[in-house]
Structures are given as C-alpha cells and as structure tokens.
Amino acid sequence: MSETIFTKIINKEIPADILFEDDRVLAFKDINPQAPIHFLVIPKTPIATTNDIGVEDEAVVGYMHRVASKICYDLGVAEQGFRTVMNCNNDGGQTVYHIHLHVLAGKPLGWPPYQDRLKVE
Numbered sequence: 001m002s003e004t005i006f007t008k009i010i011n012k013e014i015p016a017d018i019l020f021e022d023d024r025v026l027a028f029k030d031i032n033p034q035a036p037i038h039f040l041v042i043p044k045t046p047i048a049t050t051n052d053i054g055v056e057d058e059a060v061v062g063y064m065h066r067v068a069s070k071i072c073y074d075l076g077v078a079e080q081g082f083r084t085v086m087n088c089n090n091d092g093g094q095t096v097y098h099i100h101l102h103v104l105a106g107k108p109l110g111w112p113p114y115q116d117r118l119k120v121e
Ligand code: 5GP
Pocket: 005, 016, 017, 028, 029, 030, 031, 032, 033, 086, 087, 093, 094, 095, 096, 097
C-alpha cells in the first residue's frame, strides 16, 4: 500500500491539530471541516479502505469508535449527538486511502447526507 498524507501526520512529518493519540490510533481535526466539530480517527497501521479491513483489524476499528465517543464527551457534545462516517472508494467519496472515521458534531446534521436525492414518485 502506498503511503498517504495520514502516514506523514502519524510520523509528525506534517502538522495536525491532534486531539488524541496512543499506540493504536490518532485523532486530529479535519483541515476542511464540514461541521462546527469535525475530526478524524485513524488507525496507526494503515488500511486502505473499508473493503480491506481484515479479521485482525476488527479490534482497532471498534476501538476507533470508542475513541470517537470519548473525544465527543471531552468536547461536551456526546449527549447532543454526533455522526460517524467512513467513506469507501470513489462512490463513497474517499480521497485519502488510509481508513479514517469522520466525526461530525456541534449542530443538528441533515439526513440524508447526499444532495442528489433519489426521486420518489
Ligand atoms: P475522505 O474524502 O477520504 O473521506 O476524507 C479525507 C479527509 O481528510 C477530508 O475531509 C480532508 O479534508 C481531510 N484531509 C486531507 N488532507 C488533510 C491534511 O493534510 N490534514 C488534515 N487535518 N486533514 C486532511
């Protein structure tokens, strides 16, 4: 798997606004926020897409969600609520091929999240 910008962030080769870090995951603010609070949780071991999550990765993917919730509690928005999204490949809108959990919060979020809504006759 080729290196992405997120490996550079993990290795501190480029800066990021880090919210949480341990040996398994890193969480940092998205550079182009789509909500008042928008951060990403990534595994330190790169996994390209959701399709590439193996049995050996199940624990860290679950842990990414627990870290998302912990940070939302720290930021005071867990009880109001938040959204987690993991985009996969082209149609999912993925641009960085190192899985990342988007965490969006800080206002009521619209649903459905896409603009080209299906027409229902
Ligand atoms: P995707 O489109 O792959 O689901 O999401 C990639 C996300 O990474 C985007 O929301 C984008 O704003 C964010 N991003 C891309 N490059 C950087 C960067 O260098 N620093 C930070 N903090 N976020 C980035």
